[in-house]
Amino acid sequence: MPELPEVETVRRMLAPVVMGCRLLGLEHDDPARYAAAEAAVGRRVRALRRRGKYLIFALEGGLELVAHLGMSGSLRLDEGTHTCARLEFEGATVFFNDPRRFGRLRAVPAGDYRTLPTLARMGPEPLSRAFTARVLEERLGRTRRPLKVALLSQEPVAGLGNIYADEALWRARLHPERLANALAPDEVRRLHRAIRAVLRRAVELGGSTLGDGVYARPDGEPGYFQIEHAVYGRAGEACPRCGQRLERLVLGGRSTHFCPRCQVR
Ligand SMILES: [Zn+2]
Helix, strand or coil: CCCHHHHHHHHHHHHHHHCCCEEEEEEECCHHHHHHHHHHCCCEEEEEEEECCEEEEEECCCEEEEEECCCCCEEECCCCCCEEEEEEECCEEEEEECCCCCCEEEEEECCCCCCCHHHHCCCCCCCCCCCCHHHHHHHHCCCCCEHHHHHHCCCCCCCCCHHHHHHHHHHCCCCCCCEHHHCCHHHHHHHHHHHHHHHHHHHHCCCCCCCCCCCCCCCCCCCCHHHHCCCCCCCCCECCCCCCECEEEEECCEEEEECCCCCCC
């Protein structure tokens, strides 16, 4: 699933292509998923923003076109075999490819996310100044869920999915089943630092392209952070920090990877 680093990579590459351009048309094959985006047609793009894992085209006239890439969506500059929608901009076409079809496009009044509850409840942007260890501690304190599950909810902090939650917890030496509201202050500080470090590095490398090849940049090139994954998808391999065999468990229905020696329950 595209997470913050992948969506940020897409944003950086698409922004110069669509900025200032008018959306001339939206063609799609599925009204249930994309008809709610049609109000965006005819409007010019003022800015391309990202919030967590959502890409937001800020349009003239106080409207936003919100793209959620779902499990397998990507925005490309070339048509693929799984193109579900075509965004025709002045001078460029952007193709929404989505083999598993969980992605959505929706036009909403700017900042009105009542129809997008995950976006409405989303925690702070992890790479912004608003995201401090104190803010993280306060937001983790609101839930008794296991840490990994709390992070995936987007409520303590925006943008983490399965890959970067596992990587950040390993880096912070915190077991994914620890309860979110039961961390010591120094543990919260470690997690805060780890989240920022992992995401910064992953953005630098253009995100993670896994073996399924589902995520790629808009120009079709892969990201490279998967080369630096310490635990994600590496159960059975040696922990890069201590050499212990990495393990996998299922938490909140999601595959979770960790080191049983570095991340003590
Ligand atoms: Zn270890």
